[in-house]
């Protein structure tokens with residue numbers, strides 16, 4: 001308990017910005033806990049962290065934490081973060097986005113940040129829906145599910161966010177859930193220490209919008225759904241594809257050495273100035 005109190009006092013703007021906007025039981029709070037623990041155990045100085053977000057329930061997160069924070073426009077968090085990183089490469093830049101923020105309006109920024117391998121950590125809270133604006137479907141809403149803009153059934157198929165990041169070229173990609181909170185701590189730490197574009201997809205729940213419309217029960221029942229449908233990378237390797245049909249994989253999906261954009265760009269800058277020869 002003393003440890004939690006210490007973290008609250010050190011990292012939350014508890015005396016200025018609370019109460020927060022999140023519904024009781026929302027998974028974003030669990031993700032925030034994991035984020036703070038991972039930053040604390042990584043030993044970063046608070047002033048060396050920049051936390052950037054767009055707009056949404058997830059996007060609200062930087063308001064509540066005592067780092068350098070930017071609450072920017074919907075879908076554009078990665079563009080702000082890229083500018084910060086290129087101007088101040090010594091800073092640790094972390095971007096938190098909702099599924100809509102990251103892969104609907106921000107989808108192009110997301111795939112190109114991964115392709116360029118910019119040294120940023122992206123955390124995407126995937127609750128399958130636009131939570132903040134009333135539960136409209138997003139590109140992460142699975143086929144057949146109800147939302148306020150697909151009251152009968154969603155006829156589109158969902159992007160698998162972590163797999164999209166792997167294909168787009170990210171150096172590190174992990175997926176966890178808010179049920180598996182300890183796994184989130186370790187995925188965040190690994191992502192922070194990776195040079196290049198690192199991504200952690202966090203499967204979460206929006207029980208007040210998506211869960212209610214799809215009769216998925218309380219926040220706790222939605223977390224039990226996460227527990228029952230998640231399969232570790234190691235276990236998935238032993239399973240047949242039909243056994244994995246209604247499951248998703250958690251753990252480290254990719255961890256590869258790729259030169260970060262900043263290093264490549266610095267080389268070109270030195271060639272152009274005649275400091276180094278090509």
Ligand SMILES: Cc1ncc(C[n+]2csc(CCOP(=O)(O)OP(=O)(O)O)c2C)c(N)n1
Pocket residue numbers: 055056057058059073074097098099100101102105125127129130131132133138
């Ligand atoms: C340019 C622009 N388009 C649309 C909106 C409205 N808007 C705000 S948040 C949001 C979606 C939020 O969903 P998501 O990113 O999944 O975050 P969540 O609330 O689920 O955490 C939308 C469409 C906006 N603020 N700005």
Ligand code: SF4
Pocket residue numbers: 021022023025026027028057127131132205206207208209
């Ligand atoms: S609307 Fe959904 S995502 Fe937003 S705070 Fe409530 S439960 Fe969380």
Ligand SMILES: [Mg+2]
Pocket residue numbers: 098099100125126127128129130131138
């Ligand atoms: Mg969402």
